Amino acid sequence: MPATQRGALARAHPVPLDHQSHSPASVSFLLGTGGDRRIWPDAITRRNRYGTRATPAEDEISFSSTTATNVSAEGFLAAGLELARLVDLASPSPVASDQWFADIRARIARALGCAGAHVILAASGTDAELLALCMIAGISGRPLTNVLVAPDETGNGVPKAAAGRHYSDLTALGSAVEAGAPLEGLPPDRIEVRTIAIRNETGEPRHQHEIDADVIAAVETDLRRQRDVLVHVLDTSKTGLPAVTREAARHVAALAPGRVHVVVDACQFRGSISRLRQDLADGFVVALTGSKFIAGPPFSGALLVPAALAEQFAVRADIPAGLADYSAAQDWPAMLRQRMNFAFKSEFNLGLGLRWVAALTNLDAYAAIDESQHRLVKEQFVGRVRSRIDAVKGVFLHQDDDGDHLGSRAMVPLTITNGAGSFASFEECQTIQVLMRGLDGGPISHVGQAVRLGLRSVLRVAASAAEVVDVSARMAAGQPLHQAFRPIDARLDIFFQKLSVVLHQFREA
Numbered sequence: 001m002p003a004t005q006r007g008a009l010a011r012a013h014p015v016p017l018d019h020q021s022h023s024p025a026s027v028s029f030l031l032g033t034g035g036d037r038r039i040w041p042d043a044i045t046r047r048n049r050y051g052t053r054a055t056p057a058e059d060e061i062s063f064s065s066t067t068a069t070n071v072s073a074e075g076f077l078a079a080g081l082e083l084a085r086l087v088d089l090a091s092p093s094p095v096a097s098d099q100w101f102a103d104i105r106a107r108i109a110r111a112l113g114c115a116g117a118h119v120i121l122a123a124s125g126t127d128a129e130l131l132a133l134c135m136i137a138g139i140s141g142r143p144l145t146n147v148l149v150a151p152d153e154t155g156n157g158v159p160k161a162a163a164g165r166h167y168s169d170l171t172a173l174g175s176a177v178e179a180g181a182p183l184e185g186l187p188p189d190r191i192e193v194r195t196i197a198i199r200n201e202t203g204e205p206r207h208q209h210e211i212d213a214d215v216i217a218a219v220e221t222d223l224r225r226q227r228d229v230l231v232h233v234l235d236t237s238k239t240g241l242p243a244v245t246r247e248a249a250r251h252v253a254a255l256a257p258g259r260v261h262v263v264v265d266a267c268q269f270r271g272s273i274s275r276l277r278q279d280l281a282d283g284f285v286v287a288l289t290g291s292k293f294i295a296g297p298p299f300s301g302a303l304l305v306p307a308a309l310a311e312q313f314a315v316r317a318d319i320p321a322g323l324a325d326y327s328a329a330q331d332w333p334a335m336l337r338q339r340m341n342f343a344f345k346s347e348f349n350l351g352l353g354l355r356w357v358a359a360l361t362n363l364d365a366y367a368a369i370d371e372s373q374h375r376l377v378k379e380q381f382v383g384r385v386r387s388r389i390d391a392v393k394g395v396f397l398h399q400d401d402d403g404d405h406l407g408s409r410a411m412v413p414l415t416i417t418n419g420a421g422s423f424a425s426f427e428e429c430q431t432i433q434v435l436m437r438g439l440d441g442g443p444i445s446h447v448g449q450a451v452r453l454g455l456r457s458v459l460r461v462a463a464s465a466a467e468v469v470d471v472s473a474r475m476a477a478g479q480p481l482h483q484a485f486r487p488i489d490a491r492l493d494i495f496f497q498k499l500s501v502v503l504h505q506f507r508e509a
Helices: 003-012 024-031 073-087 097-112 125-139 158-162 208-224 246-255 273-281 307-316 321-325 350-367 371-389 405-409 426-435 465-476 486-508
Strands: 061-063 118-122 144-149 191-196 228-234 260-266 285-289 301-305 411-416 445-453 456-462
Touching: 024 073, 024 350, 061 486, 073 097, 073 350, 097 118, 097 273, 097 301, 097 350, 118 125, 118 350, 125 144, 125 158, 125 228, 125 260, 125 285, 125 301, 125 307, 125 321, 144 158, 144 208, 158 191, 191 208, 208 228, 208 246, 228 246, 246 260, 246 273, 260 273, 273 285, 301 307, 350 465, 371 405, 371 411, 371 465, 371 486, 405 411, 411 426, 411 445, 426 445, 426 456, 426 486, 445 486, 465 486
Parallel strands: 061 445, 144 191, 144 228, 228 260, 260 285
Antiparallel strands: 118 301, 285 301, 411 456, 445 456
8 A cells, every 4th residue: 555545544544554453453443433423332332323333243143134233253354354455564465445445346246246337335325315316416407306215214314315414413424514404515495305105194004006106296296397306216115115116217217318317225135136237227326235134334335326327427417515525535436536526525434445345245145146045045034033923922013014025025023012002112112122132031132223103113123144145055055944044043032032021021110
């Protein structure tokens, strides 16, 4: 690494950059940088706001990939080795920072089989929303309407980001901003947000054709108003529901080519990889994260941009200056970065790069497995969760949450009742989630955060890519399916036993 880059790294990350810089403590520290307060570790527990750690915790049970996951031992080791390549001159394969980040973007594209797409890194799924909005705003000369689907079942900060506003008072790159204020270069009267619900007031899922009809009507209305439109396709909501069919998305994109753009929110990454490849082929932008189903450390997002749109962006874009508070130069491919007339404030986000390195240990292995095997393991996992629910008093799978989509998404929303027999409130569900991370009743266990669904709230039990990889490896070694699932079955038994204990204590308190 050139001395100038080495110096920049030292200034950006105040840890010793010598041969000890890739020690476990340094790796753990750096995995918690380059993100906002949500991933800062507590001084006592060393856990972030999601309850996860930036060091391996193999003794903890985790079915919380809908929210966040502890870094795996393999991911942690990979991050340490890649850090050594970047900062240790004695490394057998040292690399310059621009090539290091280019390698990460190339690995993401290669794993997904979309080498023609341009990958832009983002600190989180919410940052990816801001990035997509700023890109489309940059190539549009008109006022812009952002059609946001299921705002209650995406990231909490997404509605503000969709409006081009700061969703927190501190950005991932450390800029202090005013939460709710518009980004510099995005006048507040330029962006309008239309929201489309996927559930009714009581929490029941709406019919897919109703959602599609609402989206199509919204796009037609705003085109008549001489506005350009960005439409969201929600590949998987927080409770596993898809929203807006690809047929509807292709229809609205064809209404006014160049004026209607589609972004697929695949941040949960629970759909098929082949579908995402088709989305890119259809000209859609795809947002994903390595920190949900892929089970990398929290705060690793990316935006995949089709080649034709990337070329249009490179030629025409007038990017809002406020994006520099969120996006670093090395997050972008050189082809775009070198042609953009944009003043970046940061050269790179090392923590983001390391989190993607950790996530890629799972993504590479998962992507190498046939999609029919993905479906088999996901469906088997859901069946095993369902078989254990009835044994826990006051926990059930509500009929409104049931359906074939659960098996394809490897996720089960659990509705919980409180001591009075009523639906547990959102706050009560959150309390239960925290209690599951205590030591009473069994090992520390992680479950997905609560989600409000009308009059009730749910907690979510989910598999991750790691479970699919592990089961598939055992089957490839000759074990039958039931035997390959035994380690997961054992963890599920412990998890639901602890949930039963925690709920009893909670109701007695």
